[in-house]
Amino acid sequence: MTAVDERKIGGLGxxxxxxxxxxxxxxxxNYVDDIVLPGMLHMEILRSPVAHARIKSIDTSRAWEVPGVHLVLTGEMAATRNLAWMPTLSYDTQAVLATDKVRFQGQEVxxxxxxxxxxxxxxxxxIDVEYEPLPALVTPEQAIAEGAPVIRDDKAGQDDNLIYTWEVGDxxxxxxxxEQADVISKLRLHYPRSHPSPIEPCGSVADFNRATGKLTVYMTTQAPHIVRAAVAMIAELPEHMIRIVAPDIGGGFGNKVPVYPGYVCSILCSIxxxxxxxxIEDKTGNLISTGFARDMYLDSEMALSKDGKILGVRIRADADHGAFYADAQPSKFKIGLLxxxxxxxxxxNAHLMARGVYTNKAPGGVAYRCSFRVTEAMFFQERMMHAAANDLGMDQAEFRRRNLVRDDQFPYRTPFGFLLDSGQYHKCLEVGLKAIDYDNFREQQKQARARGRLLGLGISTMTEPLGAGNSREFDILGIKMFDSAELRVxxxxxxxxxxxxxTxxxxxxxxxxxxxxxxxxxPADDIVVEHGDTDTAPFGMxxxxxxxxxxxxxxxxxVARKIRAKARAIAAHLLEASEEDVEWELGRFYLRSSPERGVTxxxxxxAAYGNMPDGMEPGLEHHAYYDPPNMTWPFAVYIATVEVDPETGVWDVxxxxxxxxxxxxxNPMIVEGQIMGGLTEAYAMSSMQFQTYDAEGNCIGSNYMDYLLPSAWETPGFELHSEVVTPSPHHPIGAKGIGECAAxxxxxAFVNAVMDAISHTGVRNIDMPLLPDRVWEALNQRRDVSGAPPVRAED
Amino acid sequence: MTVVHEEPTAGADVPTRRIRVTVNGVTKTVELEPRVLLVHLLRQALGLTGTHMGCDTTNCGACTVLVDGRPTKSCTMLAVQADGHEVRTVEGMSTPSELHPLQEGFKEEHGLQCGFCTPGMLMSAKALLENNPDPTEDEIRWALSGNLCRCTGYQNIVKAVQWAAHKMRGEQA
Known part of the structure; x- marks a missing residue:
């Protein structure tokens, strides 16, 4: 019995x-490009056409002569304000405007x-820029080769292109x-460079008011307070005189976390x-210069017993960070949460060795619907699981059943030190297998194969750590990864x-x-939610x-519970009772002894404003800062079935x-929207969407004619299941993250399905995306197909 | 009503053109440089910022408007090409008191998330339903294939169009 029906007031669930x-x-x-201020001017960026070159000269005189031009800004001029370079969120430096060299195609000049x-x-x-070309390095292998030119010769003591090495595990x-393994399974793959590519590119409107000394910046940022702190540090403006406003944002997916040179230049120009x-960035500028994701080489081995138990894994990872170590990665782990x-x-048992490397490509490395490299982690895991099951001659579902963490093992400590909070992994797997009609499909697959048709099924089972962070392991610019809420009733x-x-x-x-x-x-309709304005929102990450x-x-x-605690004291006062005698039901306090007596x-x-108890501070508002004790660990099973056309390599879901x-x-509707959006990006990455580079460092995938995104026509339908619910034991309402899981x-799931369909070829791996020509090559040449750059001439 | 495009030109000697264009039923006379794109006429000169600019290359469809009833990507059409033609944008879909069924459908079926592609989606869907009041799922997907969405995965957009089609045919949604 409650005073209000939660379902009728738009409550939880x-x-x-x-x-x-x-x-x-x-x-x-109201997106950034919709904002028009009196006297507003417009900024455009000149970008480098080449990937690696020394700048011999920049002549801006002809640009200055164009009527209507107010300012032509170069790195040399920015340097006089100490702004030619800026710190990155990964404790490296990044050029705002190039002075000495350009280090990737599309760099701001x-x-x-x-x-x-x-x-x-x-x-x-x-603007006339004279470049003296240098060799371009487009893979970690090239970059760490003996005698490779040093990309970051601006950094004292940097005499190679290695950023870091990092290891974890036993x-x-x-x-x-x-040594004890019956079977050792191996796999090497490249997770291609991908760009989050929200439909809205990045942009800003910077408005410095000399009279008040206040800088207001409207910008496409997923993290306005971090930007305020960064601007205070970079531009040496006092933090209380900076206001960052993130209005409506046309998609982010991680692309709008870092601080980009364009933002900084618009601020400097306004000052x-x-x-x-x-x-307002154009699409090409967005694709070739802002935060990408992945571009990682993974190489590893799995030790197995012949009855299908995993005894250990050994992983080597090389991450291509591009020209600046500028990923927005707040963990204390160099390779994120890989x-x-x-x-x-x-x-x-598990052991991981990772290296980060500079190349002549756009900087970044972790953004894109991903908790700091969990996407590479889970993709590699499930590709390795697929290969290992085949090496063992074991059924894909059965192999997973034998190794998934059991319900009675939670909280479970992984060999890399994470603590899984909760889950029902086996139940989820069985729900998924039933929904895809697993046994029947295997039978159909066998029959189809006999007729020359290639059907395949791919399973992906995974958990991921969501909700950075906890203050022990995560910070940005020295600020811990908590978050906040402020409530006024x-x-x-x-x-x-x-x-x-x-949002x-x-x-x-x-x-x-x-x-x-x-x-x-x-009622939810009685509550307005505000965010994105650093002058009004509480500090958040x-x-x-x-x-x-x-x-x-x-x-x-x-914060709502703090409000409720104060309201309880007020209710006791109104009911002329002591707080201990007051009970709560949704929307109402009442007397335990006579429940009909209550106050809403x-x-x-x-009463908080007009009839509070003696001595109580008036008002009903509070704030709360929350430092999570652990990450939340959602679990998911994704299963796809496909048919591959043996004549063309085209595959249909x-x-x-x-x-x-x-x-x-x-909100189940919104959760399902997140899952379907993630699945679509998963399908995109597995089938068509990637960026690569040619040997000169030209970006292939610099516009939507080369960087393919699936439309409604290509995108398959999805069947979603929500019957398994394991509340997070440490989250106040038992929720876990969901925005990234499906991506x-x-x-x-898609790649394993295609590999399953062509298992008769003995091919172990085709790098994403599984373009028809790559699948055709695997089918006809019976060999693994690498997608690593530089792009091949025949591509 | 006369709107003079006030942005200074690249030089005093750059010629301008005077055009008459009907936008959401209101005829406007505008003077502008011949190189100005239709999307910029709508967004900057007329203040109709519901039409968004996404990719500049006719791929994403965020800038889709209806020109004489046909879905048209306004980032690759010159404003002068609209001279004497009728343009409809998302702002013309609803009245202050009543939403278009497509707008209702997108909300009912959670057919949008960030909202950036939504106006273009709505315009393409509107053109579809005006020509085909009872489209199949494949027909909807094909009609919207020039409009990219990065958030939703399209399934709910398809449902939203079906919801609107039902309502416009006078059936129970």
């Missing part, structure tokens, strides 16, 4: 329609500010496991000109919630109100790594089943 939609469906969103973007573009073309124990300066690989399997019982995270489409304005409804019984629900969502529950949360709100256990679902775990 209801598929409440999104409040954001009302403006978006009318074309009334100069900017022009003009009355309109057309004029600024015209003037950019009139080497000796793993060596012993391999120099004392006028608002807008910079060592979450194999976490869902009960494996006694107004006298009439309506409320304002402000959170430290920032880019995930629907925070809808779901975070639902958390408050669940805790206080205030932003939205990425599926951290909003695990961290800011937890803070929201906690709305009545408590009014027959069915996709997704079983996601992400704990308690705040992380999905690719291996």
């Amino acid at each position: 209801t598929s409440r329609k999104r409040v954001e939609d009302d403006r978006f469906i009318r074309g009334k969103g 100069a900017v022009v500010v003009a009355d309109d973007p057309y004029i600024a573009k015209d003037a950019c073309e009139l 080497k000796d124990g793993t060596d012993r496991a391999f 120099l000109l004392e006028r608002p300066v807008k910079w 060592h979450s690989t194999f976490a869902c399997y009960d494996i006694p 107004h006298p009439t019982g309506k409320a304002l919630l402000r959170i430290g995270s920032k 880019q489409g995930q629907g925070h304005e809808t779901t975070f109100a639902q958390i408050v409804s669940h805790e206080l019984g205030i 932003g939205t990425y790594a599926s951290r909003s629900t695990p961290v800011a969502g937890a803070a929201t529950a906690m 949360i709305q009545e408590c709100a009014m 027959l069915k996709v089943v997704a079983v996601d256990d992400c704990g308690v679902r705040i 992380v775990g999905g690719p291996a």
